[in-house]
Amino acid sequence: MPVVTRTLPLACLLMGVLWLSACQRDAPADTPAPAPATAATPAPAAPAPTTDTPAAPAEFDPASVPDSTASLPPFPFFKSPDGLDSTFDEKDKLVNFDRHFFIAGDKAVAVEGRIFHDRFNLDGGARKYSDIEFRRNYENAIQALGGKKINTSQYTYAVMDAAGGRDALEKTNYAAPMNPDAPHDIYLIRQGGKEWWIDVSTGAFPLHGYVVVLEREGMKQSLGFLDAAAMKQAIDKNGRVALYINFDVDKATLRPDAQPILAEIDKLLQSDPALKLSIEGHTDNTGAPDHNQTLSAARARSVLGALVGLGIDPARLQSKGFGQDKPLADNASEDGRAKNRRVELVKI
The missing domain is CATH 3.30.1330.60 (OmpA-like domain)
Known part of the structure; x- marks a missing residue:
């Protein structure tokens, strides 16, 4: 009888272990197993607040364009492109003093001085010019004179609004219309303390090419001042x-x-x-x-x-x-x- 008393608990214990094992095998497969204990990882520190503000874009500095070493022809430098006739009378091409807007960098800036301007019908005349051909001819000629292209934008609405709006800009405009559909290439030539600002542009319906050459200078006073x-x-x-x-x-x-x-x-x-x-x-x-x-x-x-x-x-x-x-x-x-x-x- 004592022998029986010792063996029954062992048999029961063995049966319990087998029953628990069966229960574990029958548990749903998507029941997550307890995660092993791991050391706590500290959360990354939040970045310290900063009070820095983005620097304002620098204003365009004409001195950033190197002085030309080329031998410059007389103002306004350029002949009419081969096969193109001007739509202006000769007497109307030169303005002794006025203001014209040029895009320098991404801003429209007003520049004053002596202005030569011309316009050509690119669809008429002895030969036709595409938009690209007309502008490329001037680009090559200006680079040969030591000029540098200075605009990084066109006349977008943002550019025009920042300068006072299209209506204000158009009041002294000698080039193609100031709108996003009319490309303007702006160049600057510097030599001997003088600046020549050049706007080469095109406008459609019909396709016209425009060139503006401004020699920057102050107005020559023609009216005596009051004493x-x-x-x-x-x-x-x-x-x-x-x-x-x-x-x-x-x-x-x-x-x-x-x-x-x-x-x-x-x-x-x-x-x-x-x-x-x-x-x-x-x-x-x-x-x-x-x-x-x-x-x-x-x-x-x-x-x-x-x-x-x-x-x-x-x-x-x-x-x-x-x-x-x-x-x-x-x-x-x-x-x-x-x-x-x-x-x-x-x-x-």
């Missing part, structure tokens, strides 16, 4: 006088030829110690209104600063900018735009 006595007479009569002071294009930097008129303003103020003036800047309507307002205010401040530098008490002066909001003439012509780009002295 101190004339300024005083106008201020006494009207409370203000409009002056035409030369600045660098699209900047508030006074040009050297502005010094004589600044000297006359200085004489006016020195002769009447009680006179106080508001110096007020104005622009034409080329470009974005916000930009024009900022530019006009900066130019007025430049004049104020120049007068303080001549010894005028700053307490007698203040400056304002009105941009394009107070035109004196119609902005539809260059003469009108020139009258609107002014600085007024207003008696306080």
Whole structure:
């Protein structure tokens, strides 16, 4: 009997093990097995927040184009392409001074100076030219003169909007229409301190080819400026006088030829110690209104600063900018735009 008592638990234990093994074999195949214990892996640290902002794209610098070492022919450099006749009268091709927009990098910039422009019907004449052939001819000729292509964009709507919108740009446009469907190739030639900006473009219906060559330079003043006595007479009569002071294009930097008129303003103020003036800047309507307002205010401040530098008490002066909001003439012509780009002295 004691023997029986020892063997029954062993038999039961063996049967239990066999039963558990059967249960494990019959378990569903998709029941996950317990994962082996592993050491905890720390979560990757979140990147530290940064306050850096992307750098603004650099403005195009004409000095980035090397000086040409070629022997340059007389302005405007190029003959008409073989087999093409100009659609302009000879007298209409040269403009003594105006403004034209060129794409430099990916921005439209206004450049002023002497302008030659021409246009050809590429579907007519003694022979036909494709868009590519017309533009390639000028590309090869410009490269032979040491010029470099400088535009990385076309007149997309973003480019035009950033420069004040298509309507503003087209007011001084001597090339093909400014739209994404009209390709423009922009080149720059530099030599001996001079710059020549070139726009070669084409426009369809019918296909025309355009070339613009601008020699960058300041306007040659053909109108004498008012002296101190004339300024005083106008201020006494009207409370203000409009002056035409030369600045660098699209900047508030006074040009050297502005010094004589600044000297006359200085004489006016020195002769009447009680006179106080508001110096007020104005622009034409080329470009974005916000930009024009900022530019006009900066130019007025430049004049104020120049007068303080001549010894005028700053307490007698203040400056304002009105941009394009107070035109004196119609902005539809260059003469009108020139009258609107002014600085007024207003008696306080």
